[in-house]
Amino acid sequence: MYEDKTLTCKACGKQFVFSANEQAFFAEKGFQQEPTRCKECRAKQRQEKASRTTIITCSNCGKKETVTFQVAYPDHLLCDDCFNLLRTQQTNNQALPNSA
Numbered sequence: 001m002y003e004d005k006t007l008t009c010k011a012c013g014k015q016f017v018f019s020a021n022e023q024a025f026f027a028e029k030g031f032q033q034e035p036t037r038c039k040e041c042r043a044k045q046r047q048e049k050a051s052r053t054t055i056i057t058c059s060n061c062g063k064k065e066t067v068t069f070q071v072a073y074p075d076h077l078l079c080d081d082c083f084n085l086l087r088t089q090q091t092n093n094q095a096l097p098n099s100a
């Protein structure tokens with residue numbers, strides 16, 4: 001069976017316990033590596049990921065919106081409403097190619 005292990009967190013340098021339960025869980029999931037960060041640092045990392053948001057301004061209506069992905073061209077973005085509207089218009093145009 002597993003025994004509690006003391007590991008050192010790579011992020012903050014603190015020692016933390018990799019418990020027998022966690023080791024069993026890791027083995028069950030097929031993880032080959034031991035955790036490199038303590039619980040607090042892992043929680044912090046998750047939080048940072050979640051808070052990595054960007055505020056964009058819609059280039060069509062000027063509405064500000066928060067997005068959770070990395071934006072390459074924040075000046076050329078549309079809000080959800082305009083994006084859907086434009087997509088609908090484009091779909092309609094494609095459906096009637098000879099209307100003009």
Ligand SMILES: [Zn+2]
Nearest residue numbers: 009012038041
């Ligand atoms: Zn840590």
Ligand SMILES: [Zn+2]
Nearest residue numbers: 058061079082
């Ligand atoms: Zn818009």
